[in-house]
Amino acid sequence: MTTLAATIIHISIERDWHDVYAFMATPENMPLWASGLSSGLTRDGDEWIAPGPLGNARVRFAPDNAFGVVDHLVTLENGLKVQNALRVVPNGDGAEVMFTLLRQADMSDEQFAGDGEWVAKDLAALKSILESENGRTHHG
Template identity: 30%
Template sequence: MHTISFRAETATVSISAPTKTVLDLVADPQQLPRWAPGVAKAVRPEGDEWVLVNGDTEFRITVRVSREHGTVDLLSAQDPRQGVFTRVLPNGEGSEYQFTMLFPADAPDTAVAEQMSTVREELRTVRKLCEEQAALG
């Protein structure tokens, strides 16, 4: 029998911008401070990893991108089973951005709800930045 170690929560946002525009933003770890400032105030590369800096806290991630499949995964460098798994899907001339986050199976509902509220705000920022970029042509 297989056991579930994590609880998955997914949020989605519709974006009036081409999938390439969305992928260009979310696949670039250096753009994280623009759309997820609670996660990273600064980002720097170190070898094949990225270091997210938020105050005195640093966290290492690996970024796995498949433009062919429209996926961008931001994974813990220490445990790549943990992280954020995202996908950009075409929707007419625009896009859908799906964002799935894994939480420990025993995470309190209130903590998950609070984090997903932050995620929804970040997705609204992704939409705003991508739609502004698309308007510039």
């Protein structure tokens, strides 16, 4: 088995880590900040279906836990499985959110860098939502 190149993308959020975890571990909230799932998630038993440019992806989330683990396994329609390791850990009175981005075998340097920028943008959106009043976005 080959070890893939990896990079860890992280952001600090000024909100209690339990609140951050609770928000992130609720699949219905993911489309609010995870742009790859912006078209929404539909529950299907233990999995969620996310429509996307490559067809419907199936997403299986880690069960609720006390460790801040929000991992999710994405299975694309072509059968490719992508493990997304996502963690929330205490950082003082706030939280640190870390996403481990693995470089898939067929990815160019540019694609890998682009994916990293995409994840960073999503984490910035998450921070914005969770640091706003009551964790709700303001419209208008």
